[in-house]
Amino acid sequence: MQMQTDLLQEARRQAEICNACRYCEGYCSVFPALHAERAFSDGDLTQLANLCHNCRGCYYACQYTAPHEFDLNLPQALANVRQDSWEELAFPRAAGKAFQKNGVLIAVATVIGFALLFWAARALASGGGVGFYAVLSHNAMVAIFLPAFLFPLVSIAVSLRRYWRHIGAGPFRPAHLIEALRQAANMKNLKGGHGDGCNFEDEDRFTHARRAVHQAVMYGFLLCFAATSTATVMHYIFDMPAPYGLFSLPKLLGLSGGILLVVGCFEMIRLKLRSDRKLGAAGAFGGEVAFIGLLGFTGFSGLALYALGQTSVMPVLLAIHLGAVLTFFLFTPFTKMAHGFYRLTALTADAGRSR
């Protein structure tokens, strides 16, 4: 794989300065890993970049930021390498290159997703199911979504394997994954090392806003995902097909998850708009915002479908919602969504390093 040498070289230059300084050691897991090396290979830098979650604590704390000639901006240098690694490690690579940074393309793809579903609803119109299945038969849904679900899983598995090799991590140990999951579950690093949160939307003021919003998005997404999973289990194992009532598990999970997701995505975009773009990856802003928009929209259309499911607009809403879900799934490996997988892998590798 061929990551951009200028981005790596700039990250290396900055990492060497940090290694001589070490003042930021307590902020996050990047610094202890950084201070364990004397020289930084491309793989080392990629791993550091994926350990960084762009909290910006180390930027505002740094005595060497511009106009100082050392021109430190570690959050940006690492974001650039991280972004580049997601593009280069993507499988297929061309898709990563095309979509990661391109908000317009993500939006276009979403619209194509809608169109596809409209077409499917027409062409494969079901013969007599109830509720949603009246619009698109259960089998048609499975035919579309099973591959759309499996493809990203395979793609990400390939990417993570490439990542693991690239960073030269040792053998995989489940205990390290558990440690990584534990850290991710409470977003330990987003607390900023001191528990005051991170610097993001308001210069050097520490707040918990980003952590709270990210939690909302993550748990919102997981709840929605759990809703779909429980519905699948109920459908196949307990022979209880949709539609489900309000107090059924899929509905309760989906409703709470949907609300969390919509609010979280909305707030995340607001925070991003207030943040200083010079501390993020160059050119990635549009792609990130478009992705969060898509994620939030997926939640929103799901809620709309729930609210208006008994009305005549239901078929349209269903196509829109399923179109959004489809795009979201297919694009998981090639959008910001991939970061969760890389980050978990990076934390797992780091747990291995620090043992």
Next chain:
Amino acid sequence: MTSPDIAIIGGGNAALCAAITAAEAGARVLILETAPKPYRGGNSRHTRNFRCMHHGPLGPLVDSYTEEEYLADLMKVTGGKTDEGLARLAIRTSEECLPWMEEHGVRFQPSLSGTLSLARTNAFFLGGGKSLVNAYYLTAGKLGVQVEYEAAVTHLELDDDRVTRIDYTQNGQTHTITPKAVVVASGGFQADTDWLARAWGPAAKNFLIRGTPYNRGVVLADLLDQGIEQVGDPTQCHAVAIDGRAPKFDGGIVTRLDCVPFSIVVNKDAQRFYDEGEDVWPKRYAIWGRLVAAQPDQVGYVIIDAKSLELFMPSVFPPIKADTLEELADQMGLPADALVQTVTEFNKSCGDTSGFHPTELDGVTTTGLTPPKTNWARPITEPPFYGYSLRTGVTFTYLGLKVDETAQCAIGNRPVTNLWAAGETMAGSILGQGYLAGFGMTIGTVFGRIAGKEAAAHANAN
């Protein structure tokens, strides 16, 4: 602008501690900081810890560090040239500073990797001094303290024993304010290399200034010229040997070089001049600033070989590297024959190196060599060879304003009724010479708070 109750000159640690304390006492406070906002915070932005007395574990600090031990450490490094009364005041008060700092936004972290020896005595700021400064500016802002950046104070008008007026320039305009009380916290004069050269001779032009370019001693000179009591002499300063490639100003911590104990150090004639292995580096690095300053062209050259490269903390500039000593000499601009001869002689006088231990005084010494190398003396034989140049890096100067235990300045034998000083600009009142790591921030915090309290009391009463 309507004049504030209290004007604070400077925008570093001492100034901020004074401003916060005064504002909490109800005074209207104005900070005049000559630096632009990105460079606010003077030398304080470069710091990493402060030295703190404590009984039992406190914050990030382990065990205990008593007043007597702290004072003994101070006496040792200053050779007894210490004002014991003020030193004890600073030491004793340091313990209550730590929780005060936390309350006002400062966060601490465990002692940094590579600095374990300080885990008991020095509390490290999470993110370093700039994050401390940022936290204090936020706190001060919440308390209503007003801050003017790029506001260079040029003159304090004295009427007998009172400051009546402050002049400062900002954006090319001159402003005058008439506060009730004034705190000077504008640091030493080290960034004015002409002043340094007047004291040290022309050699000082080759010194590098480790911290802010803004501490030029303008206010200090203005006050001393008007007869405010002075302390210390202009040659006394904290100076260390740093990488010769460091920028002239503001290079900060990353230009530090920790490799001297594992090296030989030569001057530009490729001659050794001091025992590189006299003691562990944290106890010796401060004397090397002066040692290098005394060499021709104020420059030194560190030579190590491959086996020592990984024994010290990496520094910001990579070493110069060569496969032979001759080549290394060429690259570093040293006379090759002389360097080879010096190394050969050194190597011959090395003995049994089996007891070599990089982190302890190992007694692995040279015999029959002048000057000797009394620890870590291993022959320099294994290519590639590495070299660094060394220059004198001035941290801060000690010549300053003499203050009493209320941080108040004096003229003749009388106090100036509305003038206080804190931090680097009065550190000479405590330190006559030498320096103890982390004491600068202790002095600034302790006396900044005292100055803020006293100034507020004065302003509130008048």
